[in-house]
Amino acid sequence: MSVNETPNGFTLDDSGRRVVVDPVTRIEGHMRCEVNVDEDNVIRNAVSTGTMWRGLEVILKGRDPRDAWAFTQRICGVCSGTHALTSVRAVEDALGIQIPENANSIRNIMQLTLQAHDHLVHFYHLHALDWVNPVNALKADPKATSALQKQVSPRHPKSSPGYFRDVQNRIKRFVESGQLGPFKNGYWSNPAYRLPPEADLMAVTHYLEALDFQKEIMKIRAILGGKDPHPNWLVGGVPCPINVDGTGSVGGLNMVNLNQISGIIDATRTFINDVYIPDLLAIAGIYKDWLYGGGISGMNVLSYGDIPDHANDYSAANLMMPRGAILDGNLKEVHEVDLRNPDEIQEQVPHSWYSYPDGVKGLHPWDGITEPDYQLGPNTKGSRTHIEQIDEHAKYSWIKAPRWRGHAMEVGPLARYVIGYAQGHEAITEQIDFVLKTLDVPVTALFSTLGRTAARGLEAQWAADQMRYFMDKLLANLKAGDSATANVDNWEQSTWPREAKGVGFTEAPRGALGHWLHIRDTKIANYQCVVPTTWNGSPRDAEGNIGAFEAALMNTKVERAEEPVEILRTLHSFDPCLACSTH
Amino acid sequence: MSSESHISHSEPAVYVYEAPLRLWHWINALAITLLALTGYFIASPFPTLPGEASDHFLMGYLRFTHFSAGYILAIGLLFRLYWAVMGNAHARQLFLPPLFSGRFWDGVWHEIKWYAFVAREPRKYEGHNPLATLSMHFLFLWSVIFMIVTGFALYGEGTGMDSWQFQWFSAWVIPLFGQSQDVHTWHHLVMWVLVCFIIVHVYVAIREDIMSRQSMISTMISGWRMFKDNRRVDTDAE
Amino acid sequence: MTESFYDVMRRQGITRRSFLKFCTLTASALGLGPAFVPRIAEAMETKPRIPVLWLHGLECTCCSESFIRSAHPLAKDVVLSMISLDYDDTLMASAGQQAEAIIEETIDKYKGNYIVAVEGNPPLNEDGMYCIVGGKPFVEQLRHASEHAKAIISWGSCASHGCVQAAHPNPTRATPVHKVITDKPIIKVPGCPPIAEVMTAVVTYILTFERFPELDRQGRPKMFYSQRIHDKCYRRPHFDAGQFVEHWDDDSARKGYCLYKMGCKGPTTYNACSTIRWNAGTSFPIQSGHGCIGCSEEGFWDKGSFYDRLTTINQFGIESNADRVGMTAAGVVGAATAAHLAVSAIKRAQHKGDEK
Numbered sequence A: 001m002s003v004n005e006t007p008n009g010f011t012l013d014d015s016g017r018r019v020v021v022d023p024v025t026r027i028e029g030h031m032r033c034e035v036n037v038d039e040d041n042v043i044r045n046a047v048s049t050g051t052m053w054r055g056l057e058v059i060l061k062g063r064d065p066r067d068a069w070a071f072t073q074r075i076c077g078v079c080s081g082t083h084a085l086t087s088v089r090a091v092e093d094a095l096g097i098q099i100p101e102n103a104n105s106i107r108n109i110m111q112l113t114l115q116a117h118d119h120l121v122h123f124y125h126l127h128a129l130d131w132v133n134p135v136n137a138l139k140a141d142p143k144a145t146s147a148l149q150k151q152v153s154p155r156h157p158k159s160s161p162g163y164f165r166d167v168q169n170r171i172k173r174f175v176e177s178g179q180l181g182p183f184k185n186g187y188w189s190n191p192a193y194r195l196p197p198e199a200d201l202m203a204v205t206h207y208l209e210a211l212d213f214q215k216e217i218m219k220i221r222a223i224l225g226g227k228d229p230h231p232n233w234l235v236g237g238v239p240c241p242i243n244v245d246g247t248g249s250v251g252g253l254n255m256v257n258l259n260q261i262s263g264i265i266d267a268t269r270t271f272i273n274d275v276y277i278p279d280l281l282a283i284a285g286i287y288k289d290w291l292y293g294g295g296i297s298g299m300n301v302l303s304y305g306d307i308p309d310h311a312n313d314y315s316a317a318n319l320m321m322p323r324g325a326i327l328d329g330n331l332k333e334v335h336e337v338d339l340r341n342p343d344e345i346q347e348q349v350p351h352s353w354y355s356y357p358d359g360v361k362g363l364h365p366w367d368g369i370t371e372p373d374y375q376l377g378p379n380t381k382g383s384r385t386h387i388e389q390i391d392e393h394a395k396y397s398w399i400k401a402p403r404w405r406g407h408a409m410e411v412g413p414l415a416r417y418v419i420g421y422a423q424g425h426e427a428i429t430e431q432i433d434f435v436l437k438t439l440d441v442p443v444t445a446l447f448s449t450l451g452r453t454a455a456r457g458l459e460a461q462w463a464a465d466q467m468r469y470f471m472d473k474l475l476a477n478l479k480a481g482d483s484a485t486a487n488v489d490n491w492e493q494s495t496w497p498r499e500a501k502g503v504g505f506t507e508a509p510r511g512a513l514g515h516w517l518h519i520r521d522t523k524i525a526n527y528q529c530v531v532p533t534t535w536n537g538s539p540r541d542a543e544g545n546i547g548a549f550e551a552a553l554m555n556t557k558v559e560r561a562e563e564p565v566e567i568l569r570t571l572h573s574f575d576p577c578l579a580c581s582t583h
Numbered sequence B: 001m002s003s004e005s006h007i008s009h010s011e012p013a014v015y016v017y018e019a020p021l022r023l024w025h026w027i028n029a030l031a032i033t034l035l036a037l038t039g040y041f042i043a044s045p046f047p048t049l050p051g052e053a054s055d056h057f058l059m060g061y062l063r064f065t066h067f068s069a070g071y072i073l074a075i076g077l078l079f080r081l082y083w084a085v086m087g088n089a090h091a092r093q094l095f096l097p098p099l100f101s102g103r104f105w106d107g108v109w110h111e112i113k114w115y116a117f118v119a120r121e122p123r124k125y126e127g128h129n130p131l132a133t134l135s136m137h138f139l140f141l142w143s144v145i146f147m148i149v150t151g152f153a154l155y156g157e158g159t160g161m162d163s164w165q166f167q168w169f170s171a172w173v174i175p176l177f178g179q180s181q182d183v184h185t186w187h188h189l190v191m192w193v194l195v196c197f198i199i200v201h202v203y204v205a206i207r208e209d210i211m212s213r214q215s216m217i218s219t220m221i222s223g224w225r226m227f228k229d230n231r232r233v234d235t236d237a238e
Numbered sequence C: 001m002t003e004s005f006y007d008v009m010r011r012q013g014i015t016r017r018s019f020l021k022f023c024t025l026t027a028s029a030l031g032l033g034p035a036f037v038p039r040i041a042e043a044m045e046t047k048p049r050i051p052v053l054w055l056h057g058l059e060c061t062c063c064s065e066s067f068i069r070s071a072h073p074l075a076k077d078v079v080l081s082m083i084s085l086d087y088d089d090t091l092m093a094s095a096g097q098q099a100e101a102i103i104e105e106t107i108d109k110y111k112g113n114y115i116v117a118v119e120g121n122p123p124l125n126e127d128g129m130y131c132i133v134g135g136k137p138f139v140e141q142l143r144h145a146s147e148h149a150k151a152i153i154s155w156g157s158c159a160s161h162g163c164v165q166a167a168h169p170n171p172t173r174a175t176p177v178h179k180v181i182t183d184k185p186i187i188k189v190p191g192c193p194p195i196a197e198v199m200t201a202v203v204t205y206i207l208t209f210e211r212f213p214e215l216d217r218q219g220r221p222k223m224f225y226s227q228r229i230h231d232k233c234y235r236r237p238h239f240d241a242g243q244f245v246e247h248w249d250d251d252s253a254r255k256g257y258c259l260y261k262m263g264c265k266g267p268t269t270y271n272a273c274s275t276i277r278w279n280a281g282t283s284f285p286i287q288s289g290h291g292c293i294g295c296s297e298e299g300f301w302d303k304g305s306f307y308d309r310l311t312t313i314n315q316f317g318i319e320s321n322a323d324r325v326g327m328t329a330a331g332v333v334g335a336a337t338a339a340h341l342a343v344s345a346i347k348r349a350q351h352k353g354d355e356k
């Protein structure tokens, strides 16, 4: 039993009842969470454990750098593609390869498509059940639901009472079958669920609508990358050639495909504007006093920036997604971030299941080492293969602990939006002000579980708008007579230097993502990924700083400790991806 | 020269290779040459041809030639097996090297010495010399069987799961190697084993024609082995 | 194919009265009035939806992502009307012990009549603790859930073959499902990921025809895995003609020529991409200009660069391919032959000299 202050300002007290949630569900991958709650059911200690490791960094050694995208892409099928893009950028950086303008537009369209899709699917299919009670939807009056729908989103055509009655009947039949499938053992009688039945029915209906719609969005990536999940990428550009008027134009991207992409972009914007954002605001409106879960979002946030407007320029000014770092909640100062500086980004492993030759010191990813070392602390309850309670004073997670200038940072949509807001990013400021006004909450409300969820929705909306921008840009460039999609000058290994190192970055849906690599004799000599959920899901570091997940859980009051819906809410607001975090 | 030779009489010429065997040899040689050439260019095709796809069928012809030659090779081998039963003793030599005969290995050793310029004179054989028998059996025969089995396994992939080629070959060969790509790799590698065999074989055939005590190339054309001296003929079996 | 829930209860000696009582409890647990009791009873007496436990091991969840992209049938209809997706940690509402309890409940109620669908695979090194679920190695959950399953579906290349985490040197000893579960029928649906409609078709085939699809020797449904991409590739006429993409974005690429020289693995890959295609028939890798990387094939991750036509052979730490090995060997043999020829000629000349 102990009480201690962390350098990043949290009081950890493990004297209360220990509650274990394993598996944490409705996330990607495997995760465990343990908290201690005091007699008032308030969380006073939080421990998050990444419970899987595959060793991609070890596996990548010795391979052809041009193949690395295909391996790293398979780190995750949910943010599929963002690792691949990061990887080809890292290799291009190492070899000094410049990509054509069209390739930049196409890559941006693919990345923005992922943002829009991933956020939408997260909201409805991974997060919604933390706020929405499908069983309660059975009590709704379809007429009243229809009225609610028309009120929150007058433009959405699927709003008749009959439509909602049909959906309700379907759910009824489903529930009556006695086989509740994925809704089984949910916490449906927990008073933490607050929506009126009509809102529940509307949200459940959109759960199903969104499930049908999301697959349309990804057709864009099927056209440009051949399939989704896991489309194809290329060092030096994109693999899809463009041929809008020559012989055999069916072999590349042609007018039909371009039109199809255009159409899907418009439909995506419509769905996000008319369904996602209204639902988000309606749900947030009802829960707006549930302002838990801020964690370190009001203090330390980090973003590398992404979506280069023009090709090959990765400077902050050319990136349409904001770049920078905020420390100690000082929104007046946005720090520059340098991914090459050995003193900025470092990963530590004192509480992670890895070992460094020099145990404690953090390593910059270019010097990174990935050497697994599974061992449990002396205070573990249970055994090596049957963990009942983890010992967070020892090594306790497969996630490493990345730090920026020694600070634990939160990354992700909220971090980007806070940085963008601090920088006066026009679109972001406008979106945030609109939400704050609509919900009638102060700006500090952003630093919460709901703020994170809201930022994600706004970002989906922004991403869909930028898809249009890059589509138009692509068409304009084609009109001007440039149809190049790949630069093959340095494709052949014979053109490469003996030694090279590079770094590539993106803003993945869940936050700042970087890949650092060394190439030696045309092969990968070292490859290190520092991933959004590595940042957010980070265990404690050598100084005892807790990571973003753990911080966000702190001081949350839970209704029923044995029904962890509040824990799920806050963890889900980060959209954890464990396959990503440990890779 | 050690002389344990026990055949006491010698003739200036013996009829060793009957017509079917000779015919097979030359058809077989042609088929393998074609297979290696077309196989190589299947794996590393010529530069792209301009124009419409319907104007050309280059890969198609290459592959067609490969498969036709493949069938000839396979049917030829079956026929050669039949002939090993029906033909004279020399027709069986390729298939049954007397591996348990000391005399045979002694012959191999002598032949190695001859090629290493240690022995001053080769021995004299009606059929193949022991070293030739050995390399023909292991490097040629088994390689060709391997090529036929893997070749038909690859061929069965094209003719489909319901074809006999697939059922007899692909169905077990592909999982045995792991996957189709591995079968390609091995099929390709063993081609080079055959290429090496052929280089040595042709060189040796010509060399022996000139330097040994019996005729060579003409034997594979006429069937008759001529001897350049009247000493005893050696034999490799006990 | 399964007995109804009612049948199971009767078999276990439960009376009709207690059955109805159970229905009443269920109704109230769900917040439904007594009016629902007869309807719950009726549903339980008729055919239940087949329960599916969808387990996740070491994976990237792209198989689930693919599944939800299915257009025919919609993923929604599969989950709501065809199967009972009792456990799937990426979608299920409950977490922690309530989630784990479902596995036990399903095993108890549907012994021998449920399906285990596996995405990802179990690592065996470090006592399995490279993948932990509920504090225990995933391989334990897999063994436990499989023990009473009717059959197992191995989704994707992870469950079927190991996929990228099993790539050399496979640090976690990630192991495909069939090497761990050896006493159950296993349907492999490889691909990284498999095509959405192929996944839902496998499920609906089982439900519609009440039998498992015909499998090939490797355990894959013949209906989708009996032909190579190359057999039905629309660029095949260019292959046959000898028209190839020689470089990315060259004229040939823009005309849609064959990607063989760019390393396309279509000729060695069994999958339905070139026929069914991806994302409701929108495209497939080759159609969008990149070769097939062979993602549904065993070991596709360890055959050398995806852009090489010839497989990389690693022997004695030297990297090579069939032609390099072969040409080196032929070169050595050729050179030795030439040298031998030279020596022979010299010896012969000397010998002739001797004779004179």
Ligand code: HEM
Binding pocket: B021, B025, B028, B029, B030, B032, B033, B090, B091, B093, B094, B127, B128, B129, B132, B136, B140, B198, B201, B202, B205, B206, B216, B217, B218, B219, B220
């Ligand atoms: C693809 C090329 C060739 C292959 C695979 C091949 C293979 C063979 C085989 C398997 C035999 C043994 C025949 C038997 O016992 O049934 C043989 C014998 C023979 N081959 Fe070839 N051959 C090839 C080309 C040639 C060429 C080009 C020549 C002539 C320059 C040649 C000359 C001979 C001779 C003289 C024999 C008889 C050797 C002896 O009696 O010991 N071969 N060959």
Ligand code: HEM
Binding pocket: B032, B035, B036, B038, B039, B040, B042, B043, B063, B066, B067, B069, B070, B071, B073, B074, B144, B147, B148, B149, B150, B151, B152, B154, B155, B156, B184, B185, B187, B188, B190, B191, B194, C267, C310
């Ligand atoms: C001495 C005998 C043979 C040689 C030297 C030979 C050589 C080759 C080579 C080098 C390849 C290319 C392999 C690669 O993909 O890297 C090939 C492919 C192939 N061979 Fe053979 N082969 C032989 C016999 C056969 C036979 C008997 C068959 C049966 C019909 C056969 C059928 C095939 C097939 C189907 C392919 C694949 C063609 C394709 O990918 O389009 N081969 N062969």
Ligand code: NFV
Binding pocket: A028, A075, A076, A077, A078, A079, A080, A082, A083, A508, A509, A510, A511, A513, A531, A532, A533, A534, A576, A577, A578, A579, A580, A581
């Ligand atoms: N964390 C993470 Fe990812 C994302 N977004 C990757 O970089 O999810 Ni799988």
Ligand code: SF4
Binding pocket: A074, A077, C059, C060, C061, C062, C063, C119, C120, C155, C156, C157, C158, C159, C163, C164, C191, C192, C193, C194
């Ligand atoms: S098979 Fe491939 S797609 Fe499926 S989970 Fe594994 S890595 Fe992802």
Ligand code: SF4
Binding pocket: C229, C230, C231, C233, C234, C235, C236, C237, C239, C257, C258, C259, C260, C264, C265, C266, C267, C286, C291, C292
């Ligand atoms: S693109 Fe690939 S699959 Fe299509 S014909 Fe060419 S080699 Fe075959």
Ligand code: F3S
Binding pocket: A227, C191, C192, C229, C269, C271, C273, C274, C284, C285, C286, C291, C292, C293, C294, C295, C296
């Ligand atoms: S890479 Fe995979 S998706 Fe299909 S075309 Fe090849 S099997």
Ligand SMILES: [Mg+2]
Binding pocket: A057, A400, A528, A529, A530, A531, A582, A583
């Ligand atoms: Mg890493």
